Amino acid sequence: MARTNTAPRGPGRPRASVDAAVFASTLRTVDELGYAGATMDRIAAAAGVAKTTIYRRWPSKGALIVDCLLDAFGPVPLSGASREAVLETAVRWTAAKIGEPGVGAAFAGVFTDAVSDPALRRLLATRFQAPYLEALEKRLGEPEQRMLFVIDVVVGTLLHRMGMTGEPMGEEDVDALVAMVVRELL
Amino acid sequence: MARTNTAPRGPGRPRASVDAAVFASTLRTVDELGYAGATMDRIAAAAGVAKTTIYRRWPSKGALIVDCLLDAFGPVPLSGASREAVLETAVRWTAAKIGEPGVGAAFAGVFTDAVSDPALRRLLATRFQAPYLEALEKRLGEPEQRMLFVIDVVVGTLLHRMGMTGEPMGEEDVDALVAMVVRELL
DNA sequence: AGGTATCGATACCAAAGGTAGCATAATTGC
DNA sequence: GCAATTATGCTACCTTTGGTATCGATACCT
Numbered sequence A, B: 001m002a003r004t005n006t007a008p009r010g011p012g013r014p015r016a017s018v019d020a021a022v023f024a025s026t027l028r029t030v031d032e033l034g035y036a037g038a039t040m041d042r043i044a045a046a047a048g049v050a051k052t053t054i055y056r057r058w059p060s061k062g063a064l065i066v067d068c069l070l071d072a073f074g075p076v077p078l079s080g081a082s083r084e085a086v087l088e089t090a091v092r093w094t095a096a097k098i099g100e101p102g103v104g105a106a107f108a109g110v111f112t113d114a115v116s117d118p119a120l121r122r123l124l125a126t127r128f129q130a131p132y133l134e135a136l137e138k139r140l141g142e143p144e145q146r147m148l149f150v151i152d153v154v155v156g157t158l159l160h161r162m163g164m165t166g167e168p169m170g171e172e173d174v175d176a177l178v179a180m181v182v183r184e185l186l
Numbered sequence C: 001a002g003g004t005a006t007c008g009a010t011a012c013c014a015a016a017g018g019t020a021g022c023a024t025a026a027t028t029g030c
Numbered sequence D: 001g002c003a004a005t006t007a008t009g010c011t012a013c014c015t016t017t018g019g020t021a022t023c024g025a026t027a028c029c030t
Helices: A018-037 A040-047 A051-057 A062-075 A082-101 A103-115 A118-140 A144-166 A171-183 B021-037 B040-047 B051-057 B061-073 B082-100 B101-117 B118-140 B144-165 B171-184
Strands: none
Touching: A018 A040, A018 A051, A018 A062, A018 A103, A018 B101, A040 A051, A051 B118, A062 A103, A062 A118, A082 A103, A082 A118, A082 A144, A082 A171, A103 A118, A103 A144, A103 B021, A103 B101, A103 B144, A118 A144, A118 B144, A144 A171, A144 B101, A144 B144, A144 B171, A171 B144, A171 B171, B021 B051, B021 B101, B040 B051, B040 B082, B040 B171, B061 B101, B061 B118, B082 B101, B082 B118, B082 B144, B082 B171, B101 B118, B101 B144, B118 B144, B144 B171
């Protein structure tokens, strides 16, 4: 389930560097046509590559989306003087990222697919959830279970709202979410 | 998009009363095989009816799931002496319902489908969200926007956890969710 | 130049949502 | 009892989509 996109040394034609183009095409297509409308054929066409080329690098649509999201999110910002400030920064960053075109819809879609795809669920847990969880629990000094609960509240709420309205959460509600989470972690 | 399952008077063969069997079959199949594994063919077979019969009553899989969930949830309990008690009762009831076999997975699945299906989104909003929202905001005397935010937090968190782990939320975390929400609504 | 690995293109498969058509069964009204 | 009417089960079918197989062309290393 992990990506196959490694560049082997030796003879033979080298792989074209199309990752960035495919990621951009994926987010753009999801933004324009929704997760279900973003078929592999369309993503490939919009990226200017053959569908077979994508499947030579990523073993499934889920794996592609996960890599695309890892690329879109990058590392969590952990800046801030107090624990509360760090937490607030992280929550606002999550909300902002989910609000970027295509990111929220792709995020929600891959979680949906994961419900009935254990391999994808493991991929999400190890490649996505675990790194952010570890970084946050280290920085904030929170026990894992509590930190996991808070992450589920933040991500679950943001994605659910996105799914119900089709649009990212408004400023007021993000403020409320921040306040609620900060209060929760004292 | 609304259900077609009305019993017209007059001549002709009357409709068989298979709603309960179809609802039960739907939840059982979703519980055993997951939302994606619960295909219309399998749901029909497990209910002992033809697939065409189901499509004569519900115009789509989404519409079937929505009706099935309305049947499974029923009205929100609004008992409790204080506002806090009412809120706690409602949250625990939501968590318990989502924990019932098939309900959580079907709930998460239909929300997922709704992301890229505007008609289904409207159906969920009007038939599902609106009644519970109205009942709660009336009973608790909260403004709509605030009540909607709290509902999104509760439902979003519960469903996200369900999607990530495949199991309903544990007792401790439900307690934390209740406390968090009660604190939020003062 | 020769060997090798990748590319694009086409054709293809299986699964799933949904539909059409038809013979048959169960009613109501005469 | 019989015709009209409506629902049911069944089979066959269409479309979309994720994913695979094959094959000639191409770009690189030695």
